[in-house]
Amino acid sequence: MANTYPQIDLSRGTGPQGHRARMRNRVLTNGANSLADYELLEMLLFLGIPRKDTKPLAKGLISHFGSLIEVFRAPTQSLRAAGLNDDTIRALRLPGVAAERLATAEFHTRPVLGNWEQLLAYLDAAMTGAINGQFRLLYLDNRNRLLADEAAPEQTEQTSTNRQIAIRALALHATALIGFHVRPGKAAKTFSQDARLLDFAMRPLSVTLHDVMIVGEGPPVSLRQEHLL
Template sequence: MPPADTSSEPLKPDHKGHRERLRERALKTGASALPDYELLELYLFRSIPQRDVKPLAKALLTRFGSLPAVLSAPLEDMMTVSALDTKGRALRVTTDIALDLQLMFEATRRVVAEPLTRTTVIASWSALMAYVQVTLAHEPREQFRVLFLDKKYQLIADEIMGYGTVDHAPAYPREIMRRALELSASSVILVHNHPSGDPSASPGDIDMTRQIVKAGEPLRIKVHDHLIVGREGVLSMSQQRLM
């Protein structure tokens, strides 16, 4: 049986001193100067006020591989992570802790999405690349999204049209075009991720894209691009002339 979670116990002087020193360093040098595990540790202070949380911060980074991957992990996966503190007592990611981390990710996603709402998507290509990378680069399952644009190429909606497995997300041309008509969209940008990390287009990706392009032609709904997102970067199928 694992040791009980004694999170209500008061901090020992050395742990309290460590928290104060870390906070002072963040205030003095700025949070950007902190390594990932200390940034995560500082955030966990608020969720676990009475414990040494460094082991849990490091366990999260070990489990998911990076800070962005931690924050974008599914809630149920976060809750499988646990660690022992320096006293041998159990630390675990609770529902509240996982939700706090997901809220940080959602805030980040909205910050990078904000520039897309103020100008045309076509004219904000670098902002679009940043947005799709933050949103999908560390998603553990394939996710198919569609950006619906109006006649001025401004964003109407960004919607998830399909979830899949680690290597396939279904996309249905009729459903995409039906939704485009409902939103009065004149064009779309398709986006999906490759959890493997490699954004190269597969034969299936190419065939699927061409089916969606064909479905839009009689409706005069243009498919501007299909972006494939991986940890190694973003591939534009239009730029690669694969559409």
């Protein structure tokens, strides 16, 4: 006769699996708003760390980076240096992507970025969940309608980065670009040379670099308005 075993109720356990089950039940019963910041981070860490108590790590990350938002915004290298594996880092990128898409939902019907006010409104929404230190590009058509908003390719040399940007611009049939640095922690003038090289690389393709911006650290700064481009 086959042995039968009672079903184990993990929500009553004392180990990591029991704790995780209780957390999940709490979200289903009371909603995610009932979670403290470290608890929300703890649940996200479940996705990349399947069999370990993640509460100490969640609290440590918030203490190290300063807040839950700054954990989400932290560059990949900083998260790796804090001991996170790539699966966990990918899990921590999900809230930012979801928040950005919610914030920019009204812009997803190819918004027109034809003037300063329209550009600032878009950048304000796009900054939700943006990663610190990232350089992003807005690819535009000949009516300044947004074709794509993407992170610049990460290459070791500026010429290689510009080549990849050019390939992407051609694939999208873009006629103009706007670049923006997300909370880079550096003065605008330090990006002048790279911006000029990008501008020069786009000219043979008849792709106009409208501007390169610094955003997220006080009022947005335009390299073109500052005569740095």
